Amino acid sequence: MSNVFKFIAAAQKAPGNKIDSQNIVEMKIDQVLDSKAPQEDVICVVGTHALKRTTLRCLEPMEWLNCETIDAYMHLLQVRADSTGVPIEFLPTHFYTMITNPEYNFNNGLMYFQNKHPFECDTVVIPMHQGKEGNQHWVMVVVNMKSKQVEFYDPLLQLNTKKTELRNVKWWFHDLVVTRSVKSVNVPLWIDVEMKTIPKQHDDYNCGVYVLLYAECLG
Numbered sequence: 525m526s527n528v529f530k531f532i533a534a535a536q537k538a539p540g541n542k543i544d545s546q547n548i549v550e551m552k553i554d555q556v557l558d559s560k561a562p563q564e565d566v567i568c569v570v571g572t573h574a575l576k577r578t579t580l581r582c583l584e585p586m587e588w589l590n591c592e593t594i595d596a597y598m599h600l601l602q603v604r605a606d607s608t609g610v611p612i613e614f615l616p617t618h619f620y621t622m623i624t625n626p627e628y629n630f631n632n633g634l635m636y637f638q639n640k641h642p643f644e645c646d647t648v649v650i651p652m653h654q655g656k657e658g659n660q661h662w663v664m665v666v667v668n669m670k671s672k673q674v675e676f677y678d679p680l681l682q683l684n685t686k687k688t689e690l691r692n693v694k695w696w697f698h699d700l701v702v703t704r705s706v707k708s709v710n711v712p713l714w715i716d717v718e719m720k721t722i723p724k725q726h727d728d729y730n731c732g733v734y735v736l737l738y739a740e741c742l743g
Contacts, residue, residue: 589732
């Protein structure tokens with residue numbers, strides 16, 4: 525449960541949030557996760573993400589992280605990277621959903637790069653989940669511009685399997701190159717890499733935590 529306090533404390537320090545500093549210092553973890561308290565209460569605001577008590581309940585032991593929590597943490601990582609000048613973009617979980625939508629339009633993905641052009645980044649971090657609701661698994665794809673490779677981070681280290689996520693991400697970047705006539709980039713030659721030496725998840729619920737820690741190490 526200490527993760528709850530650390531998360532909210534980090535949110536409180538992020539520029540642009542709307543939470544009262546004195547209140548966050550005095551707030552107790554059991555109050556945040558109080559099942560009898562109004563579940564729709566907004567506990568903290570991280571960028572544009574208003575995290576309600578019901579949302580943060582995913583931080584209880586043996587729970588899976590939800591999209592809202594993943595996105596809020598990605599925002600915190602982006603704030604840190606921007607403040608230090610690191611050329612990295614941490615995208616929300618909705619990015620992958622948009623670029624794999626049946627009504628595909630590459631512009632739907634481009635809108636998530638608010639501060640820079642994708643090819644101005646050295647690294648692009650994309651969290652995503654596999655499977656359907658009730659049987660989801662968090663993974664991450666990282667586009668490494670300098671190395672010209674697309675890296676797959678799976679906390680379960682399920683290696684040598686077909687990674688449609690890599691193909692879909694490369695397809696979007698290729699469309700971007702063709703549409704914007706970026707002649708210096710040849711996406712089809714980018715190498716697919718399955719990350720094999722990363723820390724492994726040894727339970728069936730902490731995949732989201734591992735993905736966030738992978739992302740934090742990159743930024």
